[in-house]
Amino acid sequence: MPTKIEKDAVSGQDTTGHEWDGIKELNTPLPRWWLYVLYATIVISIGYFILYPAIPWGTGYTEGLLGHTERKALEKSMAALRASRAVYVDEIAHAPLDEIRAQPKLLEFATAGGKSAFADNCAPCHAGGGAGRPGFPSLADDIWLWGGKLADIERTIRHGVRWDKDEDTRVSDMPRFGADNILAPAQIEQLATYVLSLSGGAAEGIDIAAAAALYAENCASCHGPAGQGNREVGAPRLADAVWLYGGSREAVTRQIAAPRHGVMPAWGGRLDTATIKMLTLYVHSLGGGE
Amino acid sequence: MDGTPDPNAIAIEDAESVRAQRKKLPLYTPRVKVFPKRVSGVFRRLKTTALVVLLGIYYLAPWLRWDRGPGAPDQAFLIDMPSRRAYFLWIEIWPQEVYYLAGLLIVGAFGLFLVTSLFGRVWCGFTCPQTVWTDLFMWVERWVEGDRNARIKLDQGAWTAAKITKRTIKHLLWLLIALLTGGAWILYFHDAPTLVQDLLHLEIDGAVLFFIGLFTATTYLLAGFAREQVCTYMCPWPRFQAAMLDEDTLTVTYEEWRGEPRGHRKKDQDLSGLGDCVACNQCVAVCPTGIDIRDGSQLECIGCALCVDACNSVMAALGRPPDLITYDSVSRQLGREQGATPGHRLVRPRTVMYAVLLLLIGGAILFSLWSRPSVGLNVIRDRNPLFVKLSDGSIRNGFTVKILNKQRRQRDFALAVNGLSDATVTVVGQGGAHSTVWLAADPDAVTPFRIFVTAPARRLEGKSTPFLFVIRENAADGPEEVQRHETVFRGPVK
Numbered sequence: 001m002p003t004k005i006e007k008d009a010v011s012g013q014d015t016t017g018h019e020w021d022g023i024k025e026l027n028t029p030l031p032r033w034w035l036y037v038l039y040a041t042i043v044i045s046i047g048y049f050i051l052y053p054a055i056p057w058g059t060g061y062t063e064g065l066l067g068h069t070e071r072k073a074l075e076k077s078m079a080a081l082r083a084s085r086a087v088y089v090d091e092i093a094h095a096p097l098d099e100i101r102a103q104p105k106l107l108e109f110a111t112a113g114g115k116s117a118f119a120d121n122c123a124p125c126h127a128g129g130g131a132g133r134p135g136f137p138s139l140a141d142d143i144w145l146w147g148g149k150l151a152d153i154e155r156t157i158r159h160g161v162r163w164d165k166d167e168d169t170r171v172s173d174m175p176r177f178g179a180d181n182i183l184a185p186a187q188i189e190q191l192a193t194y195v196l197s198l199s200g201g202a203a204e205g206i207d208i209a210a211a212a213a214l215y216a217e218n219c220a221s222c223h224g225p226a227g228q229g230n231r232e233v234g235a236p237r238l239a240d241a242v243w244l245y246g247g248s249r250e251a252v253t254r255q256i257a258a259p260r261h262g263v264m265p266a267w268g269g270r271l272d273t274a275t276i277k278m279l280t281l282y283v284h285s286l287g288g289g290e
Numbered sequence: 291m292d293g294t295p296d297p298n299a300i301a302i303e304d305a306e307s308v309r310a311q312r313k314k315l316p317l318y319t320p321r322v323k324v325f326p327k328r329v330s331g332v333f334r335r336l337k338t339t340a341l342v343v344l345l346g347i348y349y350l351a352p353w354l355r356w357d358r359g360p361g362a363p364d365q366a367f368l369i370d371m372p373s374r375r376a377y378f379l380w381i382e383i384w385p386q387e388v389y390y391l392a393g394l395l396i397v398g399a400f401g402l403f404l405v406t407s408l409f410g411r412v413w414c415g416f417t418c419p420q421t422v423w424t425d426l427f428m429w430v431e432r433w434v435e436g437d438r439n440a441r442i443k444l445d446q447g448a449w450t451a452a453k454i455t456k457r458t459i460k461h462l463l464w465l466l467i468a469l470l471t472g473g474a475w476i477l478y479f480h481d482a483p484t485l486v487q488d489l490l491h492l493e494i495d496g497a498v499l500f501f502i503g504l505f506t507a508t509t510y511l512l513a514g515f516a517r518e519q520v521c522t523y524m525c526p527w528p529r530f531q532a533a534m535l536d537e538d539t540l541t542v543t544y545e546e547w548r549g550e551p552r553g554h555r556k557k558d559q560d561l562s563g564l565g566d567c568v569a570c571n572q573c574v575a576v577c578p579t580g581i582d583i584r585d586g587s588q589l590e591c592i593g594c595a596l597c598v599d600a601c602n603s604v605m606a607a608l609g610r611p612p613d614l615i616t617y618d619s620v621s622r623q624l625g626r627e628q629g630a631t632p633g634h635r636l637v638r639p640r641t642v643m644y645a646v647l648l649l650l651i652g653g654a655i656l657f658s659l660w661s662r663p664s665v666g667l668n669v670i671r672d673r674n675p676l677f678v679k680l681s682d683g684s685i686r687n688g689f690t691v692k693i694l695n696k697q698r699r700q701r702d703f704a705l706a707v708n709g710l711s712d713a714t715v716t717v718v719g720q721g722g723a724h725s726t727v728w729l730a731a732d733p734d735a736v737t738p739f740r741i742f743v744t745a746p747a748r749r750l751e752g753k754s755t756p757f758l759f760v761i762r763e764n765a766a767d768g769p770e771e772v773q774r775h776e777t778v779f780r781g782p783v784k
Contacts, residue, residue, distance in 0.1 A: 029317060029318055029319040030317075030318050030319070030523075031318065031319055031321060031519060031523055032318040032319060032320050032321060033321060033519065034318070034523065035318050127674075127675070128674035128675070129672065129673075129674035129675045130675070131674065131675030131676075131678070132675075138675075138678060138679075140675055140678045140688075141678050141679060141680055141681065141686075142680050142681050143680075143681045199683075200683075237681070240681035240682065240683075241679060241680070241681060241682060241683035242679060242680075242681050285718065285740075287678060287686065287688060287718075287742060
C-alpha cells in the first residue's frame, strides 16, 4: 500500500510510497524509449489484426488479408508431406516385395509407413507390435498359420481369413467333434491330453496307443501325424508352445469339442496397394518373417 | 457552545492525495545524450588493447584452419548445424554431449564471479561485447564528427550540409561495421572461405541472409544508439553483480577524503581548506555512461576506469599526487583516510571459494573431455510387445541397439549379452542365432541395429531379469574400447 511519498534520504530520489520491512522503493522513471517499444508492439499487434483472423462475431470472424486458417496450413503441410513421400510410395506400389526389401532406404520407409498403418488398422485385434491376444495370433513369433513369407503375408492381408465377401479368402474348417457328436466326451479328453503331450506335456491317465489311434484317425489328416500342422489348409502346428486359444487342458478340450474360428477382414478393398505392401513388410519385420 | 460555527476549530492536516503527489513525479524520463570525451592514459590503452585483441579474435577465428583428416571440415572453430557437430580445435562435440556447453557456461559464470569479486566490473568495462562495439562505434563517431564539444555543437546545430554529410558518413561506417559483425557471426556456422565466395557471387541462402541481417541490425542499434541504456536498463548483470562485491573488491573509487571540499582554483589562491578536486568535471566528460563517479559507487558505472585516466592527467598538470580517482577497495580507502596504507586483500573466503569451484568444475570438464570414450552404446528395449513366446517355448525380447562411433573410420564391434545364460543374439537382417554377433558401425555416425535376444524360459528369473549388453572393439584395430549398457530381459510371470 502506498503510504507516504517522500524523498529518500540517501539518494534524494522520490519513493513510490511502497515500503517493505523498512525498505522503501525508489521511484525510478522508465526511459521514454521503453514506452516507445510498448507503442511499437501495439502497432505490430494492429498489423496482426489486419493480416490474420482476429475478431469473432456471431457467425464468423474477420478473416485477415492473408486468408490464413490453421486448417489450410495443415492441408498445405500435409500436401507437401504427401508430395515428398510420393516418390517412395509410387516405387513401393510398383516394385515387387523382395526388391523393396533389398533396398535399405525403401525398406526403412515402408516399415515406418507399415507401422503407422498397423496401429490404425491391425493393432485393435493383433495388439501393438503384433503381440497378439488369445484368439488373435501373434505376428511377432516364429509360427504362421498361413505362411510367413512376404507373398503369404500379403495374401492374408489382402484377402483376409474366412471373409465371405472375398473369393480368395483363406478358409479352414475344423469339425465340431463334441458339439456334433463325432466323438464321445471321454475320447475328446483323451485326445486333448495326447495333443498336449506332442509338445512335451505329460501323457498321464490315458491309454497312449488308443489315443494315438484316435488322433491318427481324426486329426492327422490336417494337423499331420506328429502334429506338425499344415499351412495349405491352415491347420495349426500342435507340437509347439504357442496356442491361439490357450494351451491349458481345458482350452484344448474346448477347442476340439467346439472349435472357434477367427475371422479377419480382407483389406484389399479398403487399403491401397502401397499400404498393403508396407503392412506386409512391417509384419514381416516383427520377428517371424520367413 | 453558542451555536456559531468556528472555522478555526478545525485542524488543518498536512495531507495531499497520492494522485496529486504522484503527478509531480515524471512517469518517463527522456534520454539524456552522452558525449564522451577523448582521454588517454593507462586504462585507455588497456581498453584499446582489449578492443583490438577481442575484435581480432572475433573476426579472424573463423579463418583459422585445422586439419582433421579427409572428409572432415578443416575449420578450427565451427558449429555445423546440418550435420549436428561442433568443432573447437581438436575437440569435436556431438549433440549428445551438449552438457559440455552447460559446463562451459558454468565455468564462465564462476570465472565472472571470481574476477568481479577481485577487480569489480572489469568484464563490463573492458570485455563485454556491448562495451567493445560501443567503444568502436564511439571511435568512428569521434573520427568523423570530432571530440565532445564538436559533437555537442553538431548535435544542437541546424541541419546544414556539413552536418548531413558528417552524419551520413558516420552511419554508413557504422552500418559497414555492423554488416561485417553480422557477416563474421555467420562464418562460425559455415565453412568461412566457401561462404564468403558464395556471398561475393551473390549466391545467398535465405537463412544466412536472415542472420546476417539480424546481427547487422542489432549491432547497429545496440552499439550505435542504445549504448549505455543497455547496461542501465536491459542487462541483468549490473543488478546482481553487487552480490559479488565486498569491501575488499577493487572498484573505481573517488578518494573523497582527499578531494573534498572541491573547488575551482585561481592563481595565487590560498589552497588551505580545499581538497585536491578542482571540480573540472573531466571525469564526467569522459564517462561512457555519463555518470559522476564522485557520487560514489553506482549501478551505471561499468568500471572502465577512463575517469581515472582523465583525473590523473589533471593531477599531473597541477603537480598533485595521482589517483584521486583510483582503482581501489573500500577497506583500503578507509585505512588511507586514517593515514594508514593497508595492503590489498585478494585472498578472502569468497575469492577462494569461487576459485576452488572454478578449478573443480573446469577440471571435471577437462578430465571428462580427455577421458571420454570414442564409442557410445544406447539400447532401447521394445515395449510392444514386451516379449514374444516362440514355438519351442523360449522367450524373445527385441532391442534397438545404437552404436555411436565417434571416429572417422568404420569399426567392428562384438556384441554379447552378459548375465543371461544360454541366451542367443540375432541381428535382424543378418539372421542366425549366435552368442556373439559382429556389428559394423559407420564412421562418425550413429548406427542403429535391430537385435533379438532369445533365452530359454527355464533360465529366466521371472518377469524381469537384469543383464548387460557389452560391445567390444576388435583388439587388433587399436586400443580396446568396451561399452556396457544395463537393461532387463522381460518374460512371463513364473
